Amino acid sequence: MSLSIEQLRAQARDAFARHGVPTRRLEHWKYTDVKRALAPLADNLLELPSDPMPVDALGDELSIAGLDAWRIVIADGVVLSLPDDPPQGVHVASLAGQLHAQPEQGVAALHFDEQAPLFNGLVALNAALAGDGIVIRLEDGVRLDKPLYLLHLSRGKAVHIRHRIQLGRHAEATVIEHYAGMDAGLSNVISRLHLAEGARLHHVRVQQEAVGRTHIGRVEAELERHSQFVSHSVALGASLSRVDIVAELRGPGADCRLDGLYLTNGRQHADHHTVIAHRAPHCRSREMYRGVLDGRSRAVFNGRVVVHEGAVKTDSAQSNANLLLSGRAEVDTKPELEIYNDDVKCAHGATIGQLDENQLFYLKSRGLAHEEARQLLTFAFADEVLTGIAVPALRRHIEHAAFSKLPHGEDIEGMLAGHDGTGEMA
Amino acid sequence: MLKIENLHVRVDGKAILKGINLHVRAGEVHAIMGPNGSGKSTLSNVIAGRDGYEVSEGSIRFKGKDLLGMAPEERAWEGVFLAFQYPVEIPGVNNTYLLKAGVNARRRHLGLPELDAMDFMQRVKEKAKLVELDPSFLSRGVNEGFSGGEKKRNEIFQMAVLEPELALLDETDSGLDIDALRVVAGGVNRLRSPERAIVMVTHYQRLLDYIQPDIVHVLVDGRILKSGDKALALELEARGYDWVREEAGA
Ligand SMILES: Nc1ncnc2c1ncn2[C@@H]1O[C@H](COP(=O)(O)OP(=O)(O)O)[C@@H](O)[C@H]1O
Ligand SMILES: [Mg+2]
Numbered sequence: 001m002s003l004s005i006e007q008l009r010a011q012a013r014d015a016f017a018r019h020g021v022p023t024r025r026l027e028h029w030k031y032t033d034v035k036r037a038l039a040p041l042a043d044n045l046l047e048l049p050s051d052p053m054p055v056d057a058l059g060d061e062l063s064i065a066g067l068d069a070w071r072i073v074i075a076d077g078v079v080l081s082l083p084d085d086p087p088q089g090v091h092v093a094s095l096a097g098q099l100h101a102q103p104e105q106g107v108a109a110l111h112f113d114e115q116a117p118l119f120n121g122l123v124a125l126n127a128a129l130a131g132d133g134i135v136i137r138l139e140d141g142v143r144l145d146k147p148l149y150l151l152h153l154s155r156g157k158a159v160h161i162r163h164r165i166q167l168g169r170h171a172e173a174t175v176i177e178h179y180a181g182m183d184a185g186l187s188n189v190i191s192r193l194h195l196a197e198g199a200r201l202h203h204v205r206v207q208q209e210a211v212g213r214t215h216i217g218r219v220e221a222e223l224e225r226h227s228q229f230v231s232h233s234v235a236l237g238a239s240l241s242r243v244d245i246v247a248e249l250r251g252p253g254a255d256c257r258l259d260g261l262y263l264t265n266g267r268q269h270a271d272h273h274t275v276i277a278h279r280a281p282h283c284r285s286r287e288m289y290r291g292v293l294d295g296r297s298r299a300v301f302n303g304r305v306v307v308h309e310g311a312v313k314t315d316s317a318q319s320n321a322n323l324l325l326s327g328r329a330e331v332d333t334k335p336e337l338e339i340y341n342d343d344v345k346c347a348h349g350a351t352i353g354q355l356d357e358n359q360l361f362y363l364k365s366r367g368l369a370h371e372e373a374r375q376l377l378t379f380a381f382a383d384e385v386l387t388g389i390a391v392p393a394l395r396r397h398i399e400h401a402a403f404s405k406l407p408h409g410e411d412i413e414g415m416l417a418g419h420d421g422t423g424e425m426a
Numbered sequence: 427m428l429k430i431e432n433l434h435v436r437v438d439g440k441a442i443l444k445g446i447n448l449h450v451r452a453g454e455v456h457a458i459m460g461p462n463g464s465g466k467s468t469l470s471n472v473i474a475g476r477d478g479y480e481v482s483e484g485s486i487r488f489k490g491k492d493l494l495g496m497a498p499e500e501r502a503w504e505g506v507f508l509a510f511q512y513p514v515e516i517p518g519v520n521n522t523y524l525l526k527a528g529v530n531a532r533r534r535h536l537g538l539p540e541l542d543a544m545d546f547m548q549r550v551k552e553k554a555k556l557v558e559l560d561p562s563f564l565s566r567g568v569n570e571g572f573s574g575g576e577k578k579r580n581e582i583f584q585m586a587v588l589e590p591e592l593a594l595l596d597e598t599d600s601g602l603d604i605d606a607l608r609v610v611a612g613g614v615n616r617l618r619s620p621e622r623a624i625v626m627v628t629h630y631q632r633l634l635d636y637i638q639p640d641i642v643h644v645l646v647d648g649r650i651l652k653s654g655d656k657a658l659a660l661e662l663e664a665r666g667y668d669w670v671r672e673e674a675g676a
Contacts, residue, residue: 357477358514362568365474366584367502367528376527380518380567 005103008110012128013046015114019121021045028118031300031332032271037214037240041158041186045125055080058153062180064206066393069149069176072134077159079132089142095133095162109135109164109192117275117304118244122216126190130162133189138171140196147174147391152189154181154209163191167199167227174202176394179217179237181209187238190218195227197251202230204389206398209238211266217243225251225280232389235262235270236401242271249276249283249311260289261385261398263405264297264329271300276318278311278344287318290385292378293329294407304336307344314341318348323355323381325407375412379403427452427623428473428592433484435465435472435648442468444648445484450592453620457634457659458627460645461667466627467511469645470596474508475501488592502528503535505591509581509598511627516568521580522550524568525587532588553586557613574601582613593617595626599633611636631663644670 003011021038022029038045059073059080072092073080079094086092099106112127113119134150152161165175181187187209195201201221209215215238221229235241247256262270276285291299301320322331335348355377363373382402389395403409428450435443442465450456460466472479473486475498486493493501516524529549530540541549554561557579569577578598585593595614599607614624614637626633634642634656642658643650646667651674652658662670 356514359516359519361476361498362510362514362516363519363524364498365476365502365508366524366588367499367531368524369499369531370497372527372531373499376519377516380516384518 002104003107005099005107005110008107009128012110012112012124015112015124016046016121016128019124021122022120026120028273028302029120031298032240032242032269034122034214034216034240034242038186040184044157046129055153059151062153063151064149064176064178064393064397067147067149067176067391067397068393069147070144071149071151074132074134074150074152074161076154076156077130077132077161079134087142087145089139090144091137091139093135095135095164096131098135099131105135109133110162111192116220117246117277118218118273122188123190123218126160126162126188126218129158130160130190133162133164135164137166138168138173140168140170142168142171144173147176147394149176150178152177152179152181152187154179154185154187154213155183157185159185159187161187161189163189165191165201166194167196167201169196170198171196172200174204174391176204176206176391179205179207179209179215181213181215181238183210184212186214186216188216190220193219193221193229195221195223195229197224198226199224200228202232202390204232204394205234205243206394207233207235207237207241207243208401209241211237211239211268213238215241215243217241219243219245221245221247221256223247223249223251223254223256226253226255227251228255230257230388231259232385233258233260233272234398235260235264235272236405238270239267240269240271242273245272245274247274247276247285249278249285250280252280252282254280254283256283256285257388258285258287258289259385259388261382261402262289262291262299263382263402264291264299265294265405266297267295268297269299270297273300273302273304275304275306276316278305278307278314278316281310281312281314283311284315285317288385289320290382291322291331292325292382292406293322293331294325296326296328298329299331301331301333301350302336303334303348304338305346305348307339307341307346309340312341312343314344314346316344316346320350321381322352323378324352325378371408372412375406375408378406379409379412382406427489428625429485429487431485433469433472433486434482435468436480436482437468437478442648443472446648446650448643448650450623450625452591452623454640455618455624455626455637457639457642458625458645458650459629459631459642459659459662461629464645465648466629466645467596470508470511470594470627473594474498474506499531500535502588503532507585507588507590507593509578509585509593509595511596511600513569513577513581515570515572517570519568521566521568522564525550525584528588550587553583556586556616557583558609559583575603575606578602579606579610582610586613586617589617591622593622593624595624597628598626599628599630607633608636631659634659646671646674
């Protein structure tokens with residue numbers, strides 16, 4: 001009954017032919033004109049990526065500095081190398097290798113479901129074309145000793161990547177997906193995550209693609225009982241980015257935290273759509289997304305929380321706050337709560353605003369100059385989202401990238417020097 | 427040190443301060459007492475430079491300089507400090523970092539070399555001990571999750587670190603239990619010096635049991651109706667404010 005890879009690819013092509021690239025007529029693409037962004041690629045969308053790019057020293061140059069991790073470089077959608085000797089109980093393979101050696105596993109990784117939340121034509125396109133990615137499985141009780149760091153360097157016009165991460169019972173891992181595309185084009189990446197009972201996964205996306213590039217990401221997480229999923233999605237680069245995160249809380253006691261940060265300027269456009277589906281009792285979800293928008297940039301946040309009938313004692317809280325540094329920046333934010341039982345605790349809120357005058361005055365009354373006070377508050381606002389990132393080199397990297405995007409950010413970074421983020425002075 | 431002449435202030439077109447005259451010399455401790463809504467916080471905020479107040483008449487001079495022409499941060503650099511009645515929470519802005527930036531900005535303004543991290547931390551630890559501030563508060567966001575009393579204590583701690591020349595304490599006593607009041611008062615008393623002036627704003631005389639003022643002013647309906655020595659505070663405590671109004675024919 002299981003599909004062959006050829007059958008799956010054919011079905012995916014067929015689904016893409018039917019759905020096409022999303023247009024603004026679709027409810028969830030109302031504010032994000034990906035069709036226009038991809039217009040230059042329209043005729044090549046079904047073409048497979050050409051030869052992989054030469055990477056050479058680029059991998060080291062663009063890597064997160066000082067990060068002690070299992071690093072895997074993925075160049076133009078091709079996995080260049082795998083860890084030589086991963087720890088006992090950790091199985092890492094490339095999707096390309098798996099499609100060859102264990103096609104049924106490859107088919108499972110490429111699985112797509114037209115009924116899934118936020119499904120769209122680009123998901124089908126990914127299933128039709130993704131030739132590579134990382135497939136990692138942790139056996140029960142295995143704790144990955146250091147983060148798995150997936151560095152994506154893309155120059156190809158259209159790059160489709162599929163990752164699959166499976167954590168066995170009580171397994172633990174941190175996975176960092178870092179996107180550093182260098183030219184115009186499309187990155188279309190789907191990560192399918194599965195957390196067995198009691199597993200803990202921290203999944204971090206750092207999107208720093210070049211301006212001119214379109215970044216489409218999708219994260220599908222399935223949480224079994226008492227598993228814990230923490231997701232950070234940081235959108236800094238690309239001209240247009242759209243990240244969909246779908247968390248299915250399937251087992252009682254599952255715990256999910258979705259945090260995100262988008263910093264946009266110029267004419268950048270950053271869109272996050274998240275869905276948290278509470279399907280079991282006693283689950284908890286927390287969500288905090290923040291954005292800082294400058295120039296004529298635009299951001300979209302849509303956070304849907306669905307509490308299904310049997311999911312009693314659900315505890316869910318969601319917030320989205322946006323800071324507009326420019327009068328021409330725009331944000332569309334929409335929390336959506338769907339609750340099908342009475343025994344739940346749900347809170348959500350969205351704000352769009354400027355810096356708080358009382359806070360500004362307080363800082364100035366202590367001697368901070370006006371600009372300094374503004375920068376500090378802006379940075380602090382963004383940095384709140386990063387407090388859950390326990391890998392210091394990763395947090396520093398994101399903070400540095402954030403500083404370089406904020407107006408006069410370098411000044412504040414200098415002022416904060418010797419300050420390690422935990423509040424201790426060096 | 428501080429010379430306020432005929433100060434008239436409006437908020438949203440409504441007259442709040444109606445001709446305040448106040449002279450504070452270095453070394454003095456003044457108490458401004460008045461019922462709720464009499465304009466005490468308005469006066470403190472105008473001295474510190476908060477936006478939203480329209481000064482329609484009068485002047486404020488500090489060490490001979492026109493204070494009203496200065497931005498709030500310049501006033502801080504000149505040595506003005508306001509301990510807020512309602513200190514705001516600033517999550518993500520580290521308490522110690524803020525003070526370091528504040529101290530060094532002022533030192534630059536005064537042409538002094540910046541304090542290095544070691545000297546600064548030493549000063550911070552010393553002053554935290556002075557107001558019995560739990561060291562864990564140093565590394566937290568400014569007032570983030572602090573109780574009302576902890577916020578007040580933090581204000582006095584900041585004052586001790588910043589070593590202002592003019593300290594304005596706006597209702598620093600409210601929300602403090604008696605032990606905390608004693609500690610906070612101790613911190614203020616230790617700051618008393620011939621080079622410094624302190625203006626305490628309060629509507630209870632309680633604080634004045636611990637910090638002895640040189641001069642007490644009664645502020646009612648935007649005017650200072652009476653000034654006197656410490657005995658005036660006791661009289662206010664016993665008799666309320668109405669007799670001052672009547673006496674002034676207001
Ligand atoms: N921002 C403001 N907007 C409108 N009215 C204000 C504002 N601040 C103060 N007031 C009014 O000014 C008067 C004095 O207030 P305030 O200075 O806070 O008094 P106090 O500190 O003595 O209690 C009150 O009537 C108050 O309602
Ligand atoms: Mg007041």
